[in-house]
Amino acid sequence: MTFDFALIADSIPKMLMGIGLTFQLLFLSAVLGLVLAITLLLMRISGRWYLSVPTMVYIYIFRGTPILVQIFIIYYGLPQLEFVRDSIFWPILREPFGCAVLALTLNTGAYVSEILRGGVLGVDRGLKEAGAALGLSARHRLVYITAPIAIRLALPAYSNDVISLMKSTALASTITLLDMMGIARTIVAETYAPYEVFISLMVIYLVLTWMIQRSFGWMEKRMSRHIKVEA
Protein backbone atom coordinates (compact mmCIF):
# COMPACT_ATOMS: atom_id res chain seq x y z
CA MET A 1 0.00 0.00 0.00
CA THR A 2 1.29 3.44 -0.85
CA PHE A 3 0.60 6.53 1.15
CA ASP A 4 -0.46 9.43 -1.07
CA PHE A 5 1.10 12.54 0.51
CA ALA A 6 -0.10 14.76 -2.30
CA LEU A 7 -3.65 13.81 -1.42
CA ILE A 8 -3.00 14.68 2.23
CA ALA A 9 -1.61 18.08 1.27
CA ASP A 10 -4.64 18.56 -0.89
CA SER A 11 -7.31 17.42 1.57
CA ILE A 12 -6.11 19.09 4.78
CA PRO A 13 -6.96 22.62 3.56
CA LYS A 14 -10.32 21.33 2.34
CA MET A 15 -11.13 19.79 5.71
CA LEU A 16 -9.98 22.93 7.49
CA MET A 17 -12.72 24.77 5.64
CA GLY A 18 -15.05 22.87 7.96
CA ILE A 19 -13.22 23.91 11.12
CA GLY A 20 -15.39 26.99 11.43
CA LEU A 21 -18.48 24.82 11.63
CA THR A 22 -16.77 22.49 14.11
CA PHE A 23 -15.93 25.50 16.27
CA GLN A 24 -19.47 26.88 16.03
CA LEU A 25 -20.95 23.54 17.07
CA LEU A 26 -18.43 23.22 19.90
CA PHE A 27 -18.69 26.76 21.18
CA LEU A 28 -22.50 27.08 21.02
CA SER A 29 -23.23 23.72 22.60
CA ALA A 30 -20.51 24.17 25.24
CA VAL A 31 -21.91 27.55 26.34
CA LEU A 32 -25.58 26.54 26.16
CA GLY A 33 -24.72 23.18 27.74
CA LEU A 34 -23.02 24.92 30.65
CA VAL A 35 -26.05 27.14 31.23
CA LEU A 36 -28.27 24.05 31.12
CA ALA A 37 -25.89 22.19 33.43
CA ILE A 38 -25.95 24.94 36.06
CA THR A 39 -29.76 25.07 35.88
CA LEU A 40 -29.98 21.28 36.27
CA LEU A 41 -27.50 21.40 39.14
CA LEU A 42 -29.47 24.04 41.04
CA MET A 43 -32.64 22.00 40.54
CA ARG A 44 -30.85 18.83 41.64
CA ILE A 45 -29.49 20.32 44.88
CA SER A 46 -32.57 22.43 45.63
CA GLY A 47 -33.82 19.86 48.11
CA ARG A 48 -37.27 19.92 46.47
CA TRP A 49 -38.31 16.60 45.03
CA TYR A 50 -40.44 18.09 42.25
CA LEU A 51 -37.29 19.78 40.92
CA SER A 52 -34.68 17.15 41.70
CA VAL A 53 -36.59 14.05 40.51
CA PRO A 54 -37.24 15.33 36.94
CA THR A 55 -33.59 16.38 36.78
CA MET A 56 -32.44 12.92 37.75
CA VAL A 57 -34.68 11.36 35.10
CA TYR A 58 -33.38 13.80 32.50
CA ILE A 59 -29.76 13.09 33.35
CA TYR A 60 -30.40 9.35 33.33
CA ILE A 61 -31.92 9.49 29.85
CA PHE A 62 -29.34 11.74 28.23
CA ARG A 63 -26.33 10.07 29.82
CA GLY A 64 -27.76 6.62 29.31
CA THR A 65 -28.40 6.69 25.55
CA PRO A 66 -26.03 7.13 22.58
CA ILE A 67 -25.70 10.69 21.41
CA LEU A 68 -26.09 9.48 17.83
CA VAL A 69 -29.56 8.20 18.70
CA GLN A 70 -30.37 11.54 20.31
CA ILE A 71 -29.25 13.41 17.18
CA PHE A 72 -31.38 11.16 14.95
CA ILE A 73 -34.46 11.50 17.15
CA ILE A 74 -34.17 15.27 17.14
CA TYR A 75 -33.38 15.53 13.42
CA TYR A 76 -35.69 12.84 12.00
CA GLY A 77 -38.21 12.48 14.78
CA LEU A 78 -39.21 15.95 15.97
CA PRO A 79 -40.30 17.28 12.54
CA GLN A 80 -42.93 14.51 12.45
CA LEU A 81 -44.77 16.24 15.26
CA GLU A 82 -47.15 18.90 14.13
CA PHE A 83 -46.83 21.08 17.22
CA VAL A 84 -43.07 21.19 16.68
CA ARG A 85 -43.57 22.40 13.12
CA ASP A 86 -46.03 25.02 14.39
CA SER A 87 -43.81 26.22 17.24
CA ILE A 88 -41.49 29.21 17.30
CA PHE A 89 -38.57 26.74 17.47
CA TRP A 90 -39.28 25.39 13.99
CA PRO A 91 -36.86 27.76 12.20
CA ILE A 92 -34.10 26.27 14.39
CA LEU A 93 -35.25 22.65 14.34
CA ARG A 94 -35.82 22.75 10.59
CA GLU A 95 -32.07 23.21 10.08
CA PRO A 96 -29.62 20.35 10.68
CA PHE A 97 -27.30 22.85 12.39
CA GLY A 98 -30.00 23.73 14.95
CA CYS A 99 -30.71 20.05 15.54
CA ALA A 100 -27.02 19.26 16.05
CA VAL A 101 -26.52 22.12 18.52
CA LEU A 102 -29.66 21.12 20.39
CA ALA A 103 -28.62 17.46 20.65
CA LEU A 104 -25.06 18.29 21.72
CA THR A 105 -26.32 20.85 24.26
CA LEU A 106 -28.85 18.49 25.83
CA ASN A 107 -26.25 15.74 26.02
CA THR A 108 -23.33 17.73 27.41
CA GLY A 109 -25.65 19.55 29.84
CA ALA A 110 -26.49 16.24 31.50
CA TYR A 111 -22.84 15.24 31.89
CA VAL A 112 -21.59 18.64 33.01
CA SER A 113 -24.28 19.03 35.65
CA GLU A 114 -23.07 15.78 37.22
CA ILE A 115 -19.46 16.98 36.99
CA LEU A 116 -20.38 20.23 38.73
CA ARG A 117 -22.35 18.33 41.35
CA GLY A 118 -19.22 16.36 42.11
CA GLY A 119 -17.43 19.66 42.66
CA VAL A 120 -20.15 21.00 44.93
CA LEU A 121 -20.18 17.80 47.00
CA GLY A 122 -16.41 18.08 47.34
CA VAL A 123 -16.59 21.43 49.13
CA ASP A 124 -15.78 20.97 52.80
CA ARG A 125 -18.91 21.27 54.93
CA GLY A 126 -16.95 23.24 57.50
CA LEU A 127 -16.42 26.07 55.02
CA LYS A 128 -20.14 26.43 54.38
CA GLU A 129 -20.72 26.39 58.14
CA ALA A 130 -18.07 29.07 58.60
CA GLY A 131 -19.94 31.18 56.03
CA ALA A 132 -23.24 30.55 57.77
CA ALA A 133 -21.75 31.40 61.16
CA LEU A 134 -20.61 34.75 59.77
CA GLY A 135 -24.21 35.52 58.79
CA LEU A 136 -23.82 35.04 55.03
CA SER A 137 -27.11 34.22 53.32
CA ALA A 138 -27.52 30.91 51.50
CA ARG A 139 -27.13 32.71 48.18
CA HIS A 140 -23.94 34.49 49.25
CA ARG A 141 -22.51 31.21 50.53
CA LEU A 142 -23.22 29.58 47.16
CA VAL A 143 -21.72 32.42 45.13
CA TYR A 144 -18.69 33.34 47.21
CA ILE A 145 -17.72 30.09 48.91
CA THR A 146 -19.20 26.97 47.34
CA ALA A 147 -19.03 27.96 43.65
CA PRO A 148 -15.39 29.09 43.41
CA ILE A 149 -14.15 26.03 45.28
CA ALA A 150 -16.46 23.65 43.40
CA ILE A 151 -15.39 25.06 40.02
CA ARG A 152 -11.74 24.46 40.85
CA LEU A 153 -12.53 20.90 41.91
CA ALA A 154 -14.62 20.23 38.81
CA LEU A 155 -12.23 21.74 36.27
CA PRO A 156 -10.20 18.60 35.36
CA ALA A 157 -13.35 16.54 34.77
CA TYR A 158 -14.94 19.44 32.91
CA SER A 159 -12.00 19.75 30.51
CA ASN A 160 -12.48 16.07 29.79
CA ASP A 161 -16.08 16.74 28.82
CA VAL A 162 -15.19 19.65 26.54
CA ILE A 163 -12.75 17.40 24.67
CA SER A 164 -15.43 14.74 24.45
CA LEU A 165 -17.91 17.33 23.15
CA MET A 166 -15.40 18.49 20.54
CA LYS A 167 -15.16 14.94 19.24
CA SER A 168 -18.94 14.51 19.32
CA THR A 169 -19.34 17.43 16.92
CA ALA A 170 -18.12 14.99 14.22
CA LEU A 171 -21.48 13.23 14.56
CA ALA A 172 -23.13 16.28 13.00
CA SER A 173 -21.82 14.97 9.70
CA THR A 174 -24.43 12.20 9.92
CA ILE A 175 -27.19 14.74 9.45
CA THR A 176 -25.77 16.34 6.29
CA LEU A 177 -23.59 19.00 7.97
CA LEU A 178 -20.24 19.64 6.32
CA ASP A 179 -18.04 20.05 9.37
CA MET A 180 -14.49 18.67 9.13
CA MET A 181 -15.79 15.12 9.39
CA GLY A 182 -18.47 15.78 6.78
CA ILE A 183 -15.88 17.12 4.34
CA ALA A 184 -13.55 14.19 5.06
CA ARG A 185 -16.32 11.73 4.28
CA THR A 186 -17.05 13.52 1.01
CA ILE A 187 -13.37 13.39 0.02
CA VAL A 188 -13.18 9.70 0.91
CA ALA A 189 -16.27 9.00 -1.19
CA GLU A 190 -14.60 10.69 -4.14
CA THR A 191 -11.08 9.31 -3.76
CA TYR A 192 -11.48 5.94 -2.02
CA ALA A 193 -8.47 6.92 0.14
CA PRO A 194 -9.73 6.50 3.70
CA TYR A 195 -6.32 6.19 5.37
CA GLU A 196 -4.81 9.40 4.08
CA VAL A 197 -7.91 11.46 4.69
CA PHE A 198 -9.00 10.10 8.06
CA ILE A 199 -5.46 10.05 9.47
CA SER A 200 -5.04 13.71 8.46
CA LEU A 201 -8.36 14.41 10.14
CA MET A 202 -7.16 12.66 13.28
CA VAL A 203 -4.13 14.92 13.38
CA ILE A 204 -6.33 18.01 13.15
CA TYR A 205 -8.52 16.78 16.03
CA LEU A 206 -5.41 15.98 18.07
CA VAL A 207 -4.18 19.55 17.62
CA LEU A 208 -7.57 20.85 18.79
CA THR A 209 -7.48 18.54 21.79
CA TRP A 210 -3.99 19.76 22.63
CA MET A 211 -5.22 23.37 22.53
CA ILE A 212 -8.16 22.61 24.82
CA GLN A 213 -5.89 20.73 27.23
CA ARG A 214 -3.43 23.61 27.36
CA SER A 215 -6.14 26.21 28.04
CA PHE A 216 -7.59 24.17 30.87
CA GLY A 217 -4.13 23.45 32.22
CA TRP A 218 -3.50 27.18 32.35
CA MET A 219 -6.84 27.80 34.08
CA GLU A 220 -6.19 25.08 36.64
CA LYS A 221 -2.82 26.56 37.44
CA ARG A 222 -4.30 30.02 37.80
CA MET A 223 -7.08 28.80 40.06
CA SER A 224 -4.67 26.81 42.23
CA ARG A 225 -2.50 29.76 43.24
CA HIS A 226 -3.84 29.47 46.78
CA ILE A 227 -2.77 25.84 47.11
CA LYS A 228 0.90 26.52 46.43
CA VAL A 229 2.79 26.80 49.67
CA GLU A 230 5.57 29.34 49.79
CA ALA A 231 8.94 27.64 49.95
Place this chain on the structure above:
Amino acid sequence: MSDTGRANAIEMENVNKFFGGFQALKNVSLSVKVGERIVVCGPSGSGKSTLIRCINRLEEHDSGKIVVNGHELTGAVKDIDAVRSEVGMVFQSFNLFPHLTIIQNLMLAPRLVRKSSKSEARDTAMKYLERVKIPEQADKYPSQLSGGQQQRVAIARALCMNPLVMLFDEPTSALDPEMISEVLDVMTDLAREGMTMICVTHEMGFARSVADNVVFMDYGEIVEMNPPEEFFDHPRNERTKLFLSQILSH
Protein backbone atom coordinates in the same frame (compact mmCIF):
# COMPACT_ATOMS: atom_id res chain seq x y z
CA MET B 1 -17.79 41.39 89.09
CA SER B 2 -21.40 41.56 90.15
CA ASP B 3 -23.95 39.66 88.12
CA THR B 4 -26.91 41.68 89.18
CA GLY B 5 -28.67 43.77 86.61
CA ARG B 6 -26.84 42.30 83.64
CA ALA B 7 -28.94 41.03 80.78
CA ASN B 8 -28.68 37.49 79.49
CA ALA B 9 -26.79 37.16 76.23
CA ILE B 10 -27.86 33.57 75.85
CA GLU B 11 -30.67 31.63 77.46
CA MET B 12 -31.26 27.95 76.91
CA GLU B 13 -34.24 26.28 78.53
CA ASN B 14 -34.80 22.52 78.53
CA VAL B 15 -33.17 22.11 75.15
CA ASN B 16 -33.27 18.66 73.58
CA LYS B 17 -31.51 17.56 70.42
CA PHE B 18 -31.64 14.19 68.70
CA PHE B 19 -29.52 12.76 65.90
CA GLY B 20 -31.78 9.94 64.75
CA GLY B 21 -32.28 7.82 67.84
CA PHE B 22 -29.30 9.30 69.66
CA GLN B 23 -30.05 12.06 72.12
CA ALA B 24 -27.21 14.58 71.95
CA LEU B 25 -28.70 17.11 74.38
CA LYS B 26 -30.96 16.22 77.31
CA ASN B 27 -32.94 19.02 78.92
CA VAL B 28 -30.05 21.43 78.79
CA SER B 29 -30.64 24.75 80.52
CA LEU B 30 -27.95 27.40 80.59
CA SER B 31 -27.96 31.15 80.81
CA VAL B 32 -24.98 33.29 79.99
CA LYS B 33 -24.94 36.92 81.04
CA VAL B 34 -23.44 39.69 78.95
CA GLY B 35 -19.69 39.72 79.57
CA GLU B 36 -19.68 36.28 81.14
CA ARG B 37 -17.05 33.69 80.18
CA ILE B 38 -18.08 30.05 80.20
CA VAL B 39 -15.85 27.08 79.59
CA VAL B 40 -17.56 23.82 78.64
CA CYS B 41 -15.71 20.55 79.08
CA GLY B 42 -16.57 16.88 79.06
CA PRO B 43 -15.68 13.61 77.38
CA SER B 44 -15.99 13.29 73.61
CA GLY B 45 -19.55 12.70 72.51
CA SER B 46 -20.93 14.41 75.60
CA GLY B 47 -22.77 17.08 73.56
CA LYS B 48 -20.44 20.05 74.12
CA SER B 49 -20.11 20.91 70.44
CA THR B 50 -23.78 20.30 69.80
CA LEU B 51 -24.58 22.70 72.63
CA ILE B 52 -22.73 25.63 71.11
CA ARG B 53 -23.70 24.73 67.55
CA CYS B 54 -27.33 25.07 68.61
CA ILE B 55 -26.66 28.62 69.77
CA ASN B 56 -26.05 29.85 66.22
CA ARG B 57 -28.36 27.22 64.75
CA LEU B 58 -25.77 25.24 62.85
CA GLU B 59 -27.80 22.51 64.52
CA GLU B 60 -31.53 22.91 65.02
CA HIS B 61 -32.75 21.93 68.47
CA ASP B 62 -35.77 19.67 68.62
CA SER B 63 -37.46 21.09 71.69
CA GLY B 64 -36.92 23.69 74.36
CA LYS B 65 -36.14 27.35 74.01
CA ILE B 66 -33.00 29.21 72.95
CA VAL B 67 -32.79 32.99 73.08
CA VAL B 68 -29.70 34.70 71.67
CA ASN B 69 -29.19 38.43 72.17
CA GLY B 70 -32.93 38.76 72.64
CA HIS B 71 -33.94 36.78 69.55
CA GLU B 72 -35.61 33.44 70.08
CA LEU B 73 -34.40 30.73 67.68
CA THR B 74 -37.40 28.97 66.21
CA GLY B 75 -38.12 27.08 63.01
CA ALA B 76 -39.84 30.23 61.78
CA VAL B 77 -36.99 32.59 62.49
CA LYS B 78 -36.49 34.37 59.18
CA ASP B 79 -33.53 36.46 60.13
CA ILE B 80 -31.30 33.64 61.33
CA ASP B 81 -28.52 35.23 59.24
CA ALA B 82 -28.87 38.41 61.30
CA VAL B 83 -28.70 36.46 64.57
CA ARG B 84 -25.65 34.59 63.31
CA SER B 85 -23.90 37.78 62.28
CA GLU B 86 -23.93 38.85 65.94
CA VAL B 87 -22.48 35.55 67.16
CA GLY B 88 -18.88 34.86 66.21
CA MET B 89 -17.74 31.28 65.93
CA VAL B 90 -14.30 29.71 65.89
CA PHE B 91 -13.99 26.11 64.74
CA GLN B 92 -11.61 23.33 65.61
CA SER B 93 -10.47 23.05 61.97
CA PHE B 94 -10.17 26.84 61.40
CA ASN B 95 -12.35 26.72 58.27
CA LEU B 96 -10.69 29.65 56.56
CA PHE B 97 -11.82 30.10 52.96
CA PRO B 98 -8.90 28.54 51.08
CA HIS B 99 -9.44 30.44 47.82
CA LEU B 100 -9.29 33.87 49.47
CA THR B 101 -6.32 35.70 50.93
CA ILE B 102 -6.24 36.40 54.67
CA ILE B 103 -7.49 39.97 54.25
CA GLN B 104 -10.23 38.79 51.86
CA ASN B 105 -11.28 36.19 54.42
CA LEU B 106 -11.72 38.98 56.94
CA MET B 107 -13.45 41.41 54.59
CA LEU B 108 -15.99 39.03 53.01
CA ALA B 109 -18.74 39.04 55.64
CA PRO B 110 -18.49 42.74 56.59
CA ARG B 111 -18.77 43.61 52.89
CA LEU B 112 -21.68 41.27 52.13
CA VAL B 113 -23.63 41.30 55.39
CA ARG B 114 -22.82 44.69 56.91
CA LYS B 115 -22.52 46.37 53.49
CA SER B 116 -19.31 48.06 54.65
CA SER B 117 -17.32 49.98 52.09
CA LYS B 118 -14.12 48.38 50.86
CA SER B 119 -11.84 50.78 52.72
CA GLU B 120 -13.88 50.50 55.91
CA ALA B 121 -13.79 46.70 55.76
CA ARG B 122 -10.07 46.75 55.05
CA ASP B 123 -9.37 49.06 58.01
CA THR B 124 -11.38 46.87 60.37
CA ALA B 125 -9.65 43.77 59.03
CA MET B 126 -6.18 45.25 59.54
CA LYS B 127 -7.13 46.42 63.03
CA TYR B 128 -8.04 42.88 64.06
CA LEU B 129 -5.08 41.31 62.27
CA GLU B 130 -2.86 43.57 64.33
CA ARG B 131 -4.72 42.54 67.42
CA VAL B 132 -3.99 38.88 66.74
CA LYS B 133 -0.43 39.96 65.88
CA ILE B 134 -0.17 38.86 62.24
CA PRO B 135 -0.80 41.96 60.09
CA GLU B 136 2.15 41.00 57.86
CA GLN B 137 0.27 37.88 56.66
CA ALA B 138 -2.63 39.88 55.18
CA ASP B 139 -1.97 39.06 51.54
CA LYS B 140 -1.11 35.40 51.95
CA TYR B 141 -3.42 32.46 51.44
CA PRO B 142 -4.46 30.32 54.44
CA SER B 143 -2.40 27.33 53.25
CA GLN B 144 0.75 29.45 53.63
CA LEU B 145 0.16 29.97 57.37
CA SER B 146 0.82 27.72 60.34
CA GLY B 147 -2.10 26.22 62.23
CA GLY B 148 -1.76 28.69 65.08
CA GLN B 149 -1.68 31.62 62.68
CA GLN B 150 -4.72 30.26 60.83
CA GLN B 151 -6.68 29.97 64.05
CA ARG B 152 -5.78 33.54 65.02
CA VAL B 153 -6.99 34.67 61.59
CA ALA B 154 -10.23 32.76 62.21
CA ILE B 155 -10.69 34.64 65.49
CA ALA B 156 -9.97 37.95 63.75
CA ARG B 157 -12.44 37.05 61.00
CA ALA B 158 -15.19 36.51 63.57
CA LEU B 159 -14.30 39.74 65.39
CA CYS B 160 -14.60 41.79 62.19
CA MET B 161 -18.39 41.40 62.49
CA ASN B 162 -18.35 43.02 65.95
CA PRO B 163 -20.13 40.06 67.51
CA LEU B 164 -21.87 40.33 70.87
CA VAL B 165 -20.96 36.75 71.72
CA MET B 166 -18.05 34.51 70.71
CA LEU B 167 -18.32 30.73 70.52
CA PHE B 168 -15.19 28.60 70.47
CA ASP B 169 -15.50 24.95 69.46
CA GLU B 170 -12.30 23.24 70.63
CA PRO B 171 -10.13 25.96 69.09
CA THR B 172 -6.81 24.42 70.09
CA SER B 173 -7.50 20.71 69.61
CA ALA B 174 -6.15 20.60 66.06
CA LEU B 175 -2.98 22.55 66.86
CA ASP B 176 0.55 21.42 67.43
CA PRO B 177 1.43 21.89 71.12
CA GLU B 178 3.80 24.79 70.54
CA MET B 179 1.04 26.79 68.86
CA ILE B 180 -1.62 26.40 71.52
CA SER B 181 -0.44 29.25 73.71
CA GLU B 182 -0.47 31.87 70.95
CA VAL B 183 -4.16 31.12 70.36
CA LEU B 184 -5.00 30.98 74.08
CA ASP B 185 -3.25 34.34 74.57
CA VAL B 186 -5.54 35.95 72.01
CA MET B 187 -8.58 34.36 73.67
CA THR B 188 -7.43 35.51 77.11
CA ASP B 189 -7.02 39.10 75.86
CA LEU B 190 -10.50 38.93 74.43
CA ALA B 191 -11.90 37.70 77.73
CA ARG B 192 -10.15 40.47 79.66
CA GLU B 193 -11.79 43.04 77.38
CA GLY B 194 -15.21 41.82 78.45
CA MET B 195 -16.30 39.69 75.50
CA THR B 196 -19.11 37.26 76.22
CA MET B 197 -17.61 33.86 75.47
CA ILE B 198 -18.51 30.21 75.47
CA CYS B 199 -15.48 27.99 74.94
CA VAL B 200 -15.54 24.27 74.48
CA THR B 201 -12.01 23.32 75.45
CA HIS B 202 -9.88 20.98 77.45
CA GLU B 203 -7.35 23.68 78.30
CA MET B 204 -7.95 23.60 82.03
CA GLY B 205 -5.31 26.26 82.73
CA PHE B 206 -7.26 28.61 80.50
CA ALA B 207 -10.51 27.63 82.21
CA ARG B 208 -9.07 28.30 85.64
CA SER B 209 -7.65 31.71 84.80
CA VAL B 210 -10.35 33.07 82.53
CA ALA B 211 -13.72 31.40 83.09
CA ASP B 212 -16.45 32.77 85.31
CA ASN B 213 -18.09 29.38 85.24
CA VAL B 214 -17.01 25.93 84.15
CA VAL B 215 -19.63 23.55 82.81
CA PHE B 216 -19.12 19.80 82.79
CA MET B 217 -21.21 17.79 80.33
CA ASP B 218 -21.65 14.06 80.04
CA TYR B 219 -24.14 12.01 77.98
CA GLY B 220 -25.82 15.18 76.71
CA GLU B 221 -26.51 16.62 80.15
CA ILE B 222 -25.03 19.47 82.11
CA VAL B 223 -23.74 17.55 85.13
CA GLU B 224 -22.13 20.36 87.05
CA MET B 225 -21.54 24.06 86.70
CA ASN B 226 -19.47 26.13 89.10
CA PRO B 227 -16.85 28.89 89.26
CA PRO B 228 -13.40 27.46 88.48
CA GLU B 229 -11.99 27.35 92.05
CA GLU B 230 -15.01 25.41 93.22
CA PHE B 231 -15.17 23.30 90.09
CA PHE B 232 -11.55 22.16 90.14
CA ASP B 233 -10.90 22.02 93.88
CA HIS B 234 -14.23 20.66 95.12
CA PRO B 235 -16.00 18.85 92.28
CA ARG B 236 -19.28 17.47 93.57
CA ASN B 237 -20.41 14.93 91.07
CA GLU B 238 -18.65 11.57 90.76
CA ARG B 239 -18.52 11.84 86.96
CA THR B 240 -16.87 15.26 87.21
CA LYS B 241 -14.30 13.88 89.66
CA LEU B 242 -13.53 10.99 87.34
CA PHE B 243 -13.20 13.25 84.29
CA LEU B 244 -10.94 15.70 86.12
CA SER B 245 -8.74 12.93 87.42
CA GLN B 246 -8.37 11.64 83.87
CA ILE B 247 -7.41 14.91 82.25
CA LEU B 248 -5.38 16.44 85.07
CA SER B 249 -3.42 13.33 86.00
CA HIS B 250 -0.73 13.79 83.37
